[in-house]
Amino acid sequence: MENQNRIALLIDAENISYKYIDTIFDELKEIGSVTIRKVYGDLSKEGTKPWVNPIQKYAVTPVQQYQNTKGKNSSDMALVIDAMDILYNNPVEVFCIASSDSDFTRLASRIRQEGKMVIGMGESKSSQPFVNAFDKFQYLDLLDEENAEAGSEKEITPINEIKNEVMAFLESNDGYVENLSLVKNNIQKKFPDFDSRNYGCSKFSKFIAQLSDEIEVIINNNINLVRFKNSKTRKNVEKFVIDTILSSKKKSLNIGEVNRKVKERYPDFTPKDYGYKQVKLFFTNINGVKLVDTNNLVVETHKK
Numbered sequence: 001m002e003n004q005n006r007i008a009l010l011i012d013a014e015n016i017s018y019k020y021i022d023t024i025f026d027e028l029k030e031i032g033s034v035t036i037r038k039v040y041g042d043l044s045k046e047g048t049k050p051w052v053n054p055i056q057k058y059a060v061t062p063v064q065q066y067q068n069t070k071g072k073n074s075s076d077m078a079l080v081i082d083a084m085d086i087l088y089n090n091p092v093e094v095f096c097i098a099s100s101d102s103d104f105t106r107l108a109s110r111i112r113q114e115g116k117m118v119i120g121m122g123e124s125k126s127s128q129p130f131v132n133a134f135d136k137f138q139y140l141d142l143l144d145e146e147n148a149e150a151g152s153e154k155e156i157t158p159i160n161e162i163k164n165e166v167m168a169f170l171e172s173n174d175g176y177v178e179n180l181s182l183v184k185n186n187i188q189k190k191f192p193d194f195d196s197r198n199y200g201c202s203k204f205s206k207f208i209a210q211l212s213d214e215i216e217v218i219i220n221n222n223i224n225l226v227r228f229k230n231s232k233t234r235k236n237v238e239k240f241v242i243d244t245i246l247s248s249k250k251k252s253l254n255i256g257e258v259n260r261k262v263k264e265r266y267p268d269f270t271p272k273d274y275g276y277k278q279v280k281l282f283f284t285n286i287n288g289v290k291l292v293d294t295n296n297l298v299v300e301t302h303k304k
Contacts, residue, residue, distance in 0.1 A: 005117075006036075008096070010095070012040055012101055013043065016100070016121075024121055027138060035092065036090065039051060039063065041065060044066070063075075065078050083095065096118075099121075102129065108120065119135065120192070122139070131192055135188070138195060162191065166187065170226065176227030180226060205224075216229050240265055245258065246299055252296045283297055
């Protein structure tokens with residue numbers, strides 16, 4: 001199913017090069033449909049005249065703003081006013097502000113307060129407080145190095161900071177996370193400018209797999225998880241078995257069902273790794289787990 005998000009794209013032509021227009025639309029098509037598309041600036045000026053052809057190519061509405069008062073940026077004001085009008089009068093789920101101008105920091109924060117997703121697109125010279133105001137921020141000069149402006153500063157989040165965040169996230173989840181996207185979402189909440197492509201990886205799964213020798217990614221049919229390589233310790237498997245049994249409605253589960261759930265969590269699990277020929281022997285040797293009715297497992301509880 002196609003993504004149904006409706007996007008309002010607002011471009012600061014006096015701050016963003018026309019050369020990035022293809023990259024902007026290529027990135028947004030992965031998120032939804034750009035239903036509102038506007039570009040702001042004094043298009044009569046030499047520096048912004050090249051925006052004319054991209055405007056026609058992508059049917060972007062130009063908002064011409066002449067610089068009538070010295071020291072006042074009427075284009076910025078027009079963008080902010082339109083953004084607030086769209087916020088309250090148009091059915092869009094996502095806003096994209098294409099600019100590196102930190103003057104829009106408060107605008108991004110205000111739109112997020114209304115529950116809308118706000119994406120920023122600018123160059124890596126953007127200030128960190130500005131970047132952090134967005135749900136997601138993409139560096140156009142890193143995604144499109146061929147058209148990057150000369151002298152742009154390519155400062156991205158140090159990979160060690162991302163590694164520490166991933167390790168802490170795994171530790172807080174008993175050493176494994178069942179869905180790769182949950183790890184990605186956690187990173188982007190902490191670092192809105194995160195994009196695996198900035199680190200030479202076209203896919204997030206490849207980025208995580210190369211992040212640390214202590215982490216592994218398991219992708220098998222409908223199973224995708226991230227975990228510490230030592231997470232398949234007996235202690236963790238035993239805890240998972242007990243939790244699985246206790247979470248069932250009858251507080252008991254068939255051995256085959258328990259084994260299936262264990263294999264979902266630990267795809268390479270085998271009782272032979274722990275010295276047992278049969279999975280039944282492994283389960284029944286877990287402290288507190290008892291076999292009843294031939295094939296069902298229960299967890300014994302001891303009252304004080």
